[in-house]
Amino acid sequence: MNRATDRSAARLLGDVGGTNARFAWQDGDGAPLRDIATLPTADHATLADAITAYLKSLGRAAPPWCAIGIANPITGDHIQMTNCHWAFSISAMREALGFERLVVINDFTALALALPDLEPTELRQLGGDAAVSGAPIALIGPGTGLGVSGLLAGESPGRWLPLQGEGGHVTLAASNAREAAVLQVLRDKYGHASAERAVSGQGLETLYAVVCTLDAVAGVTPLPAAEISQRAMACSDAQCVEALALFCGFLGNVAGNLALTLGATGGVYIGGGIVPRLGDAFSRSRFRACFEDKGRFSAYLEAIPVFVIHTEVSPALLGAARAL
Numbered sequence: 001m002n003r004a005t006d007r008s009a010a011r012l013l014g015d016v017g018g019t020n021a022r023f024a025w026q027d028g029d030g031a032p033l034r035d036i037a038t039l040p041t042a043d044h045a046t047l048a049d050a051i052t053a054y055l056k057s058l059g060r061a062a063p064p065w066c067a068i069g070i071a072n073p074i075t076g077d078h079i080q081m082t083n084c085h086w087a088f089s090i091s092a093m094r095e096a097l098g099f100e101r102l103v104v105i106n107d108f109t110a111l112a113l114a115l116p117d118l119e120p121t122e123l124r125q126l127g128g129d130a131a132v133s134g135a136p137i138a139l140i141g142p143g144t145g146l147g148v149s150g151l152l153a154g155e156s157p158g159r160w161l162p163l164q165g166e167g168g169h170v171t172l173a174a175s176n177a178r179e180a181a182v183l184q185v186l187r188d189k190y191g192h193a194s195a196e197r198a199v200s201g202q203g204l205e206t207l208y209a210v211v212c213t214l215d216a217v218a219g220v221t222p223l224p225a226a227e228i229s230q231r232a233m234a235c236s237d238a239q240c241v242e243a244l245a246l247f248c249g250f251l252g253n254v255a256g257n258l259a260l261t262l263g264a265t266g267g268v269y270i271g272g273g274i275v276p277r278l279g280d281a282f283s284r285s286r287f288r289a290c291f292e293d294k295g296r297f298s299a300y301l302e303a304i305p306v307f308v309i310h311t312e313v314s315p316a317l318l319g320a321a322r323a324l
Contacts, residue, residue, distance in 0.1 A: 009100075010063035011324060012055070015107055015316040016047065016070040017273075018083030018144030019201075023054045024317045025063075029324075033317055041084050048093050066094075067103040067320035069110025071145055073166050079104065083144045083202075103323050105164070108147035110319035111271050112139045112162040115151060117318060118309065123269075127288045128305030131267040138264035140167070140255050141272025141309075142203070142247075146196040150262050167258060168196040175253060175293060182246060185210045195254045199247060201225040201274060208243040215239060225274070233281045244278075245286060251275075252290030259304050260297060268306045276310050 013033065015022040021041055024033040035058055044050040047068075055062060072081045080087040094102035115137060131137075137151040137160075148167030151160040172193045174180040186193035186206070197203055204225040212220040217239060223231075231237040232244035251270075259268050268291075275282055292301045309315065 009065050011065035011067065011321065012051070012063050013317045013320045014051070014066070014068040014070075015110065015314045015320065016041070016068060016081075016084075016086075017107060018071055018081065021047070021050050022314050022317060023051070024313075025058065025060075026321055029321075033313060033321075036313060036317070041086060047086050047088055048096060051097060062098045064100040065103075065324055066097075066099045066101070067105070067110075067324045069105055069107035069316045069320045069323075071107045071143075071147065074104055074106055074164065101324070103320075105320070105323050106147075106149065107316055108139060108141065108149035108271070109162045109164045110323060111141070111147070111316040112137070112149040112151050113160070113319035113322040114315035114317075115139065115269055116158070116160060118311070118315060122309060122311045122315075123307040124310055126283055126306040126308060127291075127302075128267075129303045131305050132265040135266035136262045136264045137266040138255070138258045138262050138268040139271060140251070140258055140268065141270055142200045142251060142274045143272040144201050146200045146203070146254075147272060148258060150258075150264065151266075152262075168200075169194040170254065170257070171195075172198055172250060173253060173257075175249070175290060179246065179249070181214055182207065182210050185213060195250070198250045199254060204228055204243060204247050204274070207246050208239060211239045211242050211246070229274070229278065233278070244281070248278075248282060248285035248287045249290045252285075252287040253293070255287075255306070256291040256294055256301055259291070259301060260294065265304055268304060269309055270306065271309045271315075275308055282308070 011026050013024045021039045023037050025035040026033055039050050077090050090104050134153045139149045141147045146168030150163045154161050172195045174183050183193050186197050198207055208228050228240045231240035255268055292298050
């Protein structure tokens with residue numbers, strides 16, 4: 001049997017974001033993931049260098065197959081990451097590293113492929129009723145950027161078709177005067193105020209700076225997203241509190257738009273590295289109110305469940321395995 005069609009072939013799996021690249025080894029189709037490692041993207045010049053470092057740490061050669069979910073649109077052979085310095089040719093990297101098969105897909109497409117296999121203990125429901133079986137599923141998640149995807153039912157039960165798109169770059173909308181003032185500052189700075197400009201790690205940092213500008217706070221020192229979240233949850237900094245409130249409200253607005261667009265009565269899932277760390281603060285936020293605030297279709301959205309993904313291992317790695 002040709003190894004390219006041998007389902008027992010070992011494979012390397014990757015989940016690559018703007019800040020970190022996560023890798024795992026899988027001995028064959030359906031085998032558990034092992035040797036999971038996280039490598040900061042800033043520590044490596046290229047993705048190929050990061051993969052080489054991972055394989056060297058294991059003392060192994062490249063396996064026959066590799067699948068990478070990456071935070072970037074996949075429109076051809078050349079990849080230039082939006083929120084990272086890495087750029088590469090898929091075909092050249094496959095040849096250089098010696099893979100027989102290399103699949104590269106959007107990271108949130110990979111995460112979407114993993115959703116049907118998540119356990120109830122890995123999900124935290126935030127409002128809504130039960131998900132409608134077989135109905136479209138929406139996926140959104142702020143991290144370094146803002147990932148968006150979803151699943152549509154296939155021709156047979158249990159088969160799903162993942163969506164590949166760049167919904168994180170849709171135009172951000174305001175639902176009140178304060179949000180409109182924030183958006184005006186974003187438009188003045190960036191020209192186009194996309195959802196990712198506010199609903200991401202970088203976006204939270206930007207929102208904090210914008211709130212300080214609107215409040216005429218002097219001598220402001222830029223803060224990293226993690227510290228803004230910590231100060232907000234501790235209620236120790238008024239501008240951090242508002243920045244996080246704006247972040248959650250904007251996310252609710254964008255997620256509600258996505259649910260309406262896809263008819264996602266199968267549920268809306270929230271991934272990424274930020275929201276799961278907010279815990280109860282996210283549950284108490286304006287997210288759900290802004291999610292449902294769609295006028296005549298508020299009742300439609302009230303029934304749609306939202307699930308926050310809580311997993312120890314990146315489920316996008318399992319999605320990458322499914323892509324093979």
